[in-house]
Structures are given as C-alpha cells and as structure tokens.
Amino acid sequence: MTAKDGIDAKTHYDLLVDENNDSFRDPPVLQKYMESWDGQVFLDLMELDQSKTVLEIGVGTGRLAIKTAGHCRCLTGIDISRKTIERAEENLNHCQNISLICGDFMDYPFTETFDVIYSSLTMMHFEDKKTMIAKVASLLNSNGLFCLSIDKSQSEWIDMGNRKIRIYPDTLERTIMLAKQAGLKEKKTVEVENAYLIVFMKR
Numbered sequence: 001m002t003a004k005d006g007i008d009a010k011t012h013y014d015l016l017v018d019e020n021n022d023s024f025r026d027p028p029v030l031q032k033y034m035e036s037w038d039g040q041v042f043l044d045l046m047e048l049d050q051s052k053t054v055l056e057i058g059v060g061t062g063r064l065a066i067k068t069a070g071h072c073r074c075l076t077g078i079d080i081s082r083k084t085i086e087r088a089e090e091n092l093n094h095c096q097n098i099s100l101i102c103g104d105f106m107d108y109p110f111t112e113t114f115d116v117i118y119s120s121l122t123m124m125h126f127e128d129k130k131t132m133i134a135k136v137a138s139l140l141n142s143n144g145l146f147c148l149s150i151d152k153s154q155s156e157w158i159d160m161g162n163r164k165i166r167i168y169p170d171t172l173e174r175t176i177m178l179a180k181q182a183g184l185k186e187k188k189t190v191e192v193e194n195a196y197l198i199v200f201m202k203r
Helices: 009-018 028-038 040-045 065-071 082-093 129-139 172-181
Strands: 053-057 074-079 098-102 114-118 140-151 157-159 165-166 184-191 196-202
Touching: 009 082, 028 040, 028 082, 028 196, 040 065, 040 140, 040 165, 040 184, 053 065, 065 074, 074 082, 074 165, 082 098, 082 129, 129 140, 129 172, 129 184, 140 172, 140 184, 172 184
Parallel strands: 053 074, 053 114, 074 098, 114 140
Antiparallel strands: 140 196, 157 165, 184 196
C-alpha cells in the first residue's frame, strides 16, 4: 500500500483508533449503514461451513470477523495497522478460532492456504491490484473462493476533514479482468447500494 499524497492507510487507521472511531462498536444505525457495502448478502456469498479456513484482508477492528468466525473452522485476519489489530484483539478476545496478524498483505510470508479469502473496502488501498489479486489466487485452495466488496465511488481520496487519504478506486470490469488473469473464475456478481460484491473461484 502506498500514498503519493496525503497520509498513508496505516497512519489513517492508527488515527481512527486514537480517535476511538471503531466500527465494531458503532451503534446499530451506523452498523446498518456499513452493511450497505457488505451485509448478509456478502456473508452468504462466502458459502461458509465449519470445515472452511478463512482469511480476511483488512480485518480492521473485527466488524466482519465477528460475523464470520462462528460459521467457519478458523479465521485469520491481517491488517497493516498495529493499533487496529490491538483493538481487534480486545473486540474478539472471546473468539477461540481467530488469529490476527499485523502486517502488509503484499509482503507477509503466509505459510498456509485458505478455502475462502474475503475483503471489504480494502481493495481501494492497493495501488498494485494485479499483484494483490495474484497473491490472493496463490493463497487459495483448489475451488477456493475470493469474495470481494468494492466501493462504487471513483474518488481518489478519502476526505476526513482534518486529513486526506489517497486511495486507488476499483472498477468492476478491471477487477474481473485481473482476477481472470490470475486464474480465478467469476462465479457471481451482486450489485448492492454502495458496492459490487464479486465472488471468484480458483480453477
């Protein structure tokens, strides 16, 4: 993840925790708003069961992980922000099948592969999307699923008022093309209010 201008993603998410901006602890009205990107439809697309091993890229403070962990054998979450991971450890401390990693997905040396890999609103932080998707493909088991929620917005910035974060917006067409180049087959695409939800399968 890189930022040519503004602050980088790691600094931004560290600051969110410092500001006690934690989506895991949002009131119901805000949680409902976030589900316009990755609600129950997104969870259903993962086709989870108690045999599945799962990786979340950009686990944040655990907003999605808490919904996923009970439906799989084990869940690994990775996030670039140390403060975010520390907050996730607090939020998810009662979940016995979750392991959390502080690191950059692009260069973290994973030693296992997964049945399901998912990411919501994280793809926009990766400038080199081709390499990112290729790494996802390399970490999927045969017939494994990559479930992705990408924001419809084409803005190149997240504007927080007191700071701006450079992002790299996604398009549905380019994401599907890059996934195909990585050996992933588009299985299903669903349009929701604020995002496209895409499921790819490893051939």
